[in-house]
Amino acid sequence: MIRLTDISKSFDGGRSHAVRDLSLEVQDGETLVLLGSSGCGKTTTLKMVNRLIEPTSGAVTVDGRCVTQHDILPLRRSIGYVFQGIGLFPHMTIEQNVAVVPKLLGWPSERRTARAQEMLSLVELDPVVYGRRRPGDLSGGEQQRVGVARALAADPSYLLMDEPFGALDAITRDVLQQELLRIKRELGKTIVFVTHDIFEALTLADRIAVMHEGRLEQVGSRREILAKPASEFVRSLFAKPRAQLELLAEQ
Amino acid sequence: MIVHNDKHSLAAWLLCLLAFAVVCSATTSAAAQAADTVRIGSKNFTEQEILAELVAQLIERHTDLRVERTFGLGGTGVCHAALVAGELDIYVEYTGTALLNVLKHEVRTNADDVYQIVAKAYRERFELVWLPPMGFNNTYAITVRAGHADEHGWQTIGDLADVAGQLSAGFTAEFMERPDGYPGLRRAYGFDFGQTADLDPGLMYQALADGQVDVICAFATDGRIAAYKLKVLHDDRSFFPPYDAAPVIRHALLHDHPEIRDVLAVLAGTIDDRTMRRLNHTVDELKSTPAKVARDWIESRGADSPHRTSGRADVPIDGTVSIWAMVATRRAELWQKVIEHLALTALAMVIAVLIGVPTGILIHRHRAAAPLVLSATEIMQTIPSLAMLAFLFAVYGILGATPAVTALVLYALLPIVVNTFTGLKELSPEIIEAADGVGMSGGQRLWMVELPLALPIIVAGIRTSTVWTVGIATLSTYIGAGGLGDFISRGLARNDPRLTLLGAVPAAVMAVILSLAIRLVERHLRQA
Numbered sequence: 001m002i003r004l005t006d007i008s009k010s011f012d013g014g015r016s017h018a019v020r021d022l023s024l025e026v027q028d029g030e031t032l033v034l035l036g037s038s039g040c041g042k043t044t045t046l047k048m049v050n051r052l053i054e055p056t057s058g059a060v061t062v063d064g065r066c067v068t069q070h071d072i073l074p075l076r077r078s079i080g081y082v083f084q085g086i087g088l089f090p091h092m093t094i095e096q097n098v099a100v101v102p103k104l105l106g107w108p109s110e111r112r113t114a115r116a117q118e119m120l121s122l123v124e125l126d127p128v129v130y131g132r133r134r135p136g137d138l139s140g141g142e143q144q145r146v147g148v149a150r151a152l153a154a155d156p157s158y159l160l161m162d163e164p165f166g167a168l169d170a171i172t173r174d175v176l177q178q179e180l181l182r183i184k185r186e187l188g189k190t191i192v193f194v195t196h197d198i199f200e201a202l203t204l205a206d207r208i209a210v211m212h213e214g215r216l217e218q219v220g221s222r223r224e225i226l227a228k229p230a231s232e233f234v235r236s237l238f239a240k241p242r243a244q245l246e247l248l249a250e251q
Numbered sequence: 252m253i254v255h256n257d258k259h260s261l262a263a264w265l266l267c268l269l270a271f272a273v274v275c276s277a278t279t280s281a282a283a284q285a286a287d288t289v290r291i292g293s294k295n296f297t298e299q300e301i302l303a304e305l306v307a308q309l310i311e312r313h314t315d316l317r318v319e320r321t322f323g324l325g326g327t328g329v330c331h332a333a334l335v336a337g338e339l340d341i342y343v344e345y346t347g348t349a350l351l352n353v354l355k356h357e358v359r360t361n362a363d364d365v366y367q368i369v370a371k372a373y374r375e376r377f378e379l380v381w382l383p384p385m386g387f388n389n390t391y392a393i394t395v396r397a398g399h400a401d402e403h404g405w406q407t408i409g410d411l412a413d414v415a416g417q418l419s420a421g422f423t424a425e426f427m428e429r430p431d432g433y434p435g436l437r438r439a440y441g442f443d444f445g446q447t448a449d450l451d452p453g454l455m456y457q458a459l460a461d462g463q464v465d466v467i468c469a470f471a472t473d474g475r476i477a478a479y480k481l482k483v484l485h486d487d488r489s490f491f492p493p494y495d496a497a498p499v500i501r502h503a504l505l506h507d508h509p510e511i512r513d514v515l516a517v518l519a520g521t522i523d524d525r526t527m528r529r530l531n532h533t534v535d536e537l538k539s540t541p542a543k544v545a546r547d548w549i550e551s552r553g554a555d556s557p558h559r560t561s562g563r564a565d566v567p568i569d570g571t572v573s574i575w576a577m578v579a580t581r582r583a584e585l586w587q588k589v590i591e592h593l594a595l596t597a598l599a600m601v602i603a604v605l606i607g608v609p610t611g612i613l614i615h616r617h618r619a620a621a622p623l624v625l626s627a628t629e630i631m632q633t634i635p636s637l638a639m640l641a642f643l644f645a646v647y648g649i650l651g652a653t654p655a656v657t658a659l660v661l662y663a664l665l666p667i668v669v670n671t672f673t674g675l676k677e678l679s680p681e682i683i684e685a686a687d688g689v690g691m692s693g694g695q696r697l698w699m700v701e702l703p704l705a706l707p708i709i710v711a712g713i714r715t716s717t718v719w720t721v722g723i724a725t726l727s728t729y730i731g732a733g734g735l736g737d738f739i740s741r742g743l744a745r746n747d748p749r750l751t752l753l754g755a756v757p758a759a760v761m762a763v764i765l766s767l768a769i770r771l772v773e774r775h776l777r778q779a
Binding site: 050052072073074075076077081083084085086087088089090091100101104150 | 679681682684685686687688689690691692695699700703704
């Protein structure tokens with residue numbers, strides 16, 4: 001379980017706040033989507049989980065232990081991370097990219113290779129075709145599949161995903177969303193997923209956490225958020241999907 | 252004729268550094284030397300090389316000692332400092348030069364007085380021994396074109412007083428600064444020339460003959476004075492002291508090997524002005540080599556036993572042979588110089604990379620230090636190469652590869668440091684965040700991600716440095732570090748373009764080949 005307790009992050013010595021007094025729990029096995037517009041603090045919140053950003057105040061615990069008590073490198077290696085800009089290493093082959101965390105963990109090379117091939121198959125990339133290529137040879141969608149495979153390679157319990165499909169075209173995005181749901185069913189990971197896309201949130205989330213100007217507006221299941229918006233902001237945010245749903249219901 | 256006024260201040264600076272070298276070296280204990288080796292030096296003009304060859308070949312013929320030649324050193328300061336520091340054992344010096352430039356005494360005109368003063372002072376201050384004079388006086392000779400002199404009726408230096416302002420003078424860098432050079436001449440005669448240009452000693456005769464300058468500070472024993480129809484003006488105010496040539500030798504060596512004094516006795520009083528002029532002429536105009544001229548002179552003395560050693564692998568050269576024939580006959584020597592040059596360059600580059608890349612990494616990690624370090628390497632770059640060599644010679648007090656490689660390293664650093672720093676700085680922040688996010692330590696991020704990605708840019712910096720280094724390494728000859736610069740400076744000293752090309756062309760080819768080779772590596776890295 002990941003628990004955020006009263007975390008705040010301010011920059012410029014307190015003049016600007018990215019996140020204010022946010023408390024949140026991510027249950028084991030669920031997909032929690034952090035939803036909000038750009039600059040609402042959702043990516044900052046995500047990065048505080050694996051200490052890419054340190055909170056100004058408050059505490060983050062993973063499996064009941066405060067993250068500041070973890071050694072930072074083992075902590076990061078034990079949490080899969082899929083980056084917004086994909087962030088594959090351009091000088092490494094696809095196989096090396098996927099095997100990077102196992103390598104940092106000191107796995108022997110045959111085991112790394114086997115694992116990389118397994119992961120590529122999982123994200124539906126043929127290891128024989130793609131293993132020796134470099135990121136530059138792949139399309140955006142293929143690169144992001146590799147990004148997911150890399151995040152999963154060391155079999156982490158948690159997966160942090162920072163707008164991973166934001167730069168992809170709508171069709172590829174739909175396909176990858178379905179892939180993610182399948183992978184989640186197969187592997188049963190706990191996922192924190194950041195997006196500004198309401199429909200993506202509704203597709204993937206077990207629970208949605210709506211953020212606005214650094215604060216948490218509401219956390220709840222899709223049904224709760226659609227049926228009982230906690231604030232005017234949440235209500236207006238979901239006005240369009242609600243209208244579509246009502247339309248469907250009438251039909 | 253372009254006149255570089257700023258060169259004067261540079262020359263002044265150089266001389267200060269060389270003087271510093273003398274002081275430094277005088278305080279350094281004499282370096283231990285191999286017991287059976289005699290190291291012979293010379294300054295960078297023809298006569299010096301002929302005399303040094305005479306000394307070298309006599310020792311090779313008549314003793315079991317091994318001879319090491321370090322010829323073409325950049326001036327009196329370097330030779331003297333090297334001798335005092337025990338880096339050289341013997342070179343031929345001129346009494347007037349020693350009196351005024353080394354001992355800093357007043358000008359005197361009696362040759363015997365000057366020799367006695369100099370010999371005594373060298374013995375007491377430097378533990379150096381002056382062997383007997385060889386018999387000729389290589390004084391500076393203020394020289395003009397014979398036709399020009401006839402036209403105006405010039406006989407003496409004093410005759411130039413009224414017209415000096417309209418004349419342009421070409422003087423050697425050393426003459427420009429010596430008390431018995433232009434500064435003293437102006438005081439003694441009370442006039443300035445309209446323009447002055449610093450000229451290489453090997454080039455000034457031709458420059459005068461061609462009318463590019465009107466006056467030069469010729470050496471009285473130079474064969475080209477007659478060959479080029481030049482006229483030496485009489486020193487009517489007896490400004491120039493005597494410049495009797497004699498071998499100067501370390502007392503310690505003479506003590507260990509007293510036979511050297513006997514072997515060199517044959518040189519005492521046997522080379523008069525005319526003979527020296529002829530020997531110089533044979534090298535400068537007939538394009539023979541100092542080694543051959545020396546050998547012929549020794550053999551013409553007759554009383555010699557046959558060769559014991561062959562001396563330097565010098566082959567007689569006919570003045571008319573083409574550069575290709577020269578390459579063919581000097582193949583072994585050329586090859587040796589290429590190897591020396593390559594070794595200097597390679598050693599300097601390896602050290603520069605070992606220092607430069609980590610420095611670039613450090614200033615990338617500690618960004619606050621970057622401006623300071625970068626400007627320091629930039630300033631290094633602006634120091635003129637010869638000044639740098641002279642300074643490092645002063646610092647180390649030794650000749651050869653050590654100061655030369657140090658200078659090359661200092662020049663090579665800038666592109667390597669800058670490119671390493673820039674290459675790392677310009678990596679995409681997303682890649683860096685990804686490296687951190689997957690849990691790489693700082694060192695792992697550097698080795699696995701940052702350096703491999705910055706490598707093509709770093710290698711491009713190394714390529715730039717390498718090309719510079721090949722070029723700058725040609726100057727190492729002035730502190731006796733060898734390499735292709737030896738041919739270039741000898742070519743300049745003897746006004747022999749073939750020799751200059753023999754050094755310059757291989758150096759250029761080497762730079763191009765190395766650049767292409769490194770470019771291939773770069774391309775390979777960029778594709779990878």
